[in-house]
Amino acid sequence: MKLSPHTNPVEPGNLLIRFHNQVGAAVDVTGDASSSWYCHGCGDESGLHGTSFSRREANHHAAACRAAYHRLR
16 A cells, blocks of 8 residues: 555544645654654654654654655555
8 A cells, every 4th residue: 555645644643743745745743741753755753752852853854855655564
């Protein structure tokens, strides 16, 4: 299965914020006290960090990422 930048993935229950990369693929920040981010474009992800750090890193990644989709695990 492949994701398209024109089809947003289902929002996880613990979604805090969703960014979109340069071609529209979602970059999700999830968690609560600790959070992580995951790019639905290239599949890159972070470990658990503070929410402000995860948000900043996800935004930085979304600004640079040009991947439209990747294969799901």
